[in-house]
Amino acid sequence: MNIHAGRVQTAAETALMDVYVSKMTALPGNTAVVSARDLAVDALKTAGLPTRRVESWHYTDLRNLLRAIPAGSETPSADTKPLVKGSSILSVTDGVAEGGQAGEGVTVTRIAAKLEDGSFAKALVSRGTDDAIGMINTALVSDGYHLDIADGAALALPIEVQFAADQDSHTRLAIKAGKGAKATIIERHIGGDAFVSAITHLTVDDGAEITLIVDQERSAGAVHLGQMNVWIGKDAKLVVFVMNSGGKLVRQEVHVAVKGEGSDFKLRGINLVGGDAHIDVTMTLTHEVANTSSTEVIRNVVTGRGHGVFQGQIKVFPGAQKTDAKMACNTLLLSDEGEFSTKPELEIFADDVQCGHGATVREVEPQHLFYLMTRGIPETIARGLLVKAFVAEIIEELEDEALVEALETRLSDWLEKNA
C-alpha cells in the first residue's frame, strides 16, 4: 500500500498550499527561516491534514472538519476595547503587528523583525509528525510579538496582546518571563470568519508568577488553530486560563514542560460550545522533576449541535517523586444533539506520586433547579443562573476583579445568545 502517492488532496489542503505559494515571497525571513518554512510545507504535504486515525486528533478530524479555508473579509469587525481597563495593548491585525510598548520592564520586539534576522528560526520546529498546527503556522507565520519581561519586574496591570483577524492570520507570541517576574498577559483573539493559526511560547523562569489568559471569542464561522508551548522553571507559578466562546472549528493545544522543582502549574479551561461549533482543548503536561504540583480543571457548556473535546495527558518522569497532579473535566450538556468527548491519560514512571483525574457529563442538577424555583425564580432564569454558576466558579478563581468581571460579562453574553 502506498499511502503518500495515493492520497488525494482535499480542497482545504490545496487551498492551504495555494495560500503558501501566493504568499511565500512576501513572508518575512532569512534563509534559515525560509528553509524551516519549506520543511514544514513538505511535512504537511506528506502527512496531509490529520484525520481521526492520528491519535492526538482522534476527536478532531481536521481533514474532514476543515472543508474550506474561510474567505475572510476586508472590513474590520472586532471590538478592540481592552478586556481590562488600563491594560497595555499590543495589536496584531490580520497577521501584522503594529509595534508598541508594554510599560517598564518589558522589551517588545516584533516577530517579523526576528524572522528577518533569523533569531526566531530555532522556534520554527515541529513537535512531531502530528503537529499540524506547528506546520501550518511555520509555513505561514508573518508577525507577532516577543515580550521579554525583566528579572524581578512586577507589572501592575495586564498586557493585552490583541489578535484581531478578518483575513488569514498566522502569528506567534513569545514571552520570556525573567526570574521572579510577576505579570498577567491576556492573549485575546477577536474578529470575523477568518483562518487563524496562533502559537505561543512561554518561558517562566525561576520564581516567576505568571497568569496567561487565552480569550478566544472569534465569530461563528472562524477557524482557530492555537498552540501553546510552555516551560516552567524552579519555584515558579503559572496559571493558564483558556476561555473559548467563539469560532466554528477551534483547537487549542497546551503543551507544558514542568522543568523546575517546587513549581506549580494550573490550567483552567472554559469551553462554551454552541451552534455547530467544534471546540477542542488538548493538553500535554510533563512533570519532569521532583516536588512539583499541577491542577487542571476544565468546565464545558454544550448547546445546539456543538461538539466539545478535552484531551489531557499527564506524564510523570522517572525521578519526579512527590508529583501532585489532579485533573477534572466537567461538562453541562444542555441539548440532545450536543456532544462532548473527553480523554484523560496518565503515564506515571515514578512510584511516590499523587495523580488523579475525573470527568463528568450531566444536565443541570434537577434538585438545584427545584430549590431555586421554590423561591419564585422562573425555570429559564433559574437554569441560566445554574449554568452561569457552573462556569463562573472557575472564573472567580482569578484574583483580578476587573478580569473576573470582564470574563463573566463575556460568559453572560454567550449564555444569552446560546442557552
Place this chain on the structure above:
Amino acid sequence: MLEIRNLHARIAGTETEIIRGLNLSVKAGEVAAIMGPNGSGKSTLSYILAGRDDYEVTEGEILYNGESILEMDPAERAAKGIFLAFQYPMEIPGVATLEFLKVAMNSQRKQRGETELKVAEFIKQVKEAAASLEIDFNMLKRPLNVGFSGGEKKRAEILQMKLLAPKLCILDETDSGLDIDALKIVSDGVNSLRSPDRAVLVITHYQRLLDHIVPDTVHVLYKGQVIKSGDKSLALHLEANGYADVIGEAA
C-alpha cells in the same frame, strides 16, 4: 387558605403510593403542626405542596385560596405565596447568596406585576432580616449554603422566608440539626411572621419545636393519611405516649 381533599400521590413513574387519601384544612392565621413517625409521608407532603415533579398526584385536589395549584410549577406557586423551608437546603456553588436573594425577590415582584427593588432598599431589607436572625452579613456574600453549618442553613431558610414574606409557610423539620440557641432564634423568626393573613404548616418529629412555635392545630400523619387531629395537647400526648396508641385507635 389551604384545602387538601382526598389527595393520593405516588413517586413519579412507579406504583409506590406515598400519600393515600389525605385530607387537611388550614385557615389563614393558623399554625398547624403535622406530626408522624418516619415514613408517614410528611416530607413528601411538603414537596408536593411546593411542586416537586418527582411526585405524581393521581387523585384529589389541593386548593390554595380556592384555586387548584396542581398545574402550577414551583415558581408560580412561590409567586402566589407558598414557601417551603427545606429540611436539607441545597448547596449551590457559584451562586452568591445575595445575588440569589435579589433574583428571587425581584422574580416574585415581577410575577406579581410590581417594580424591581432598588439596590439600596434591597440591601437594607436583607441587613435587617439578617440581624434579627443573627446572621453575619458577610456570610451572604458566599455561595448559597456552601460551607454553611447545619444551623446556618436553617437560619438562611428563615431569612429567605422573611424576605419573601410568603402567605403559606411550610417548615419541613426545621428543628433538625439545631442546638437550643439556634432553635430559639429560628422559632422567634417564624413567630415574628405569624399574622392573621398568613398560615404556617410545621412539619416535625418532636414536640420540642412546638414549645417555641405553639400550634393552633396538630395533625397526625400515618401511612399517607391524617389519622387524628386535635389542638396542641395532642402533641403533648404524643410526646408522652408515642404514636402507638394513636395509630392503634385509628386502626
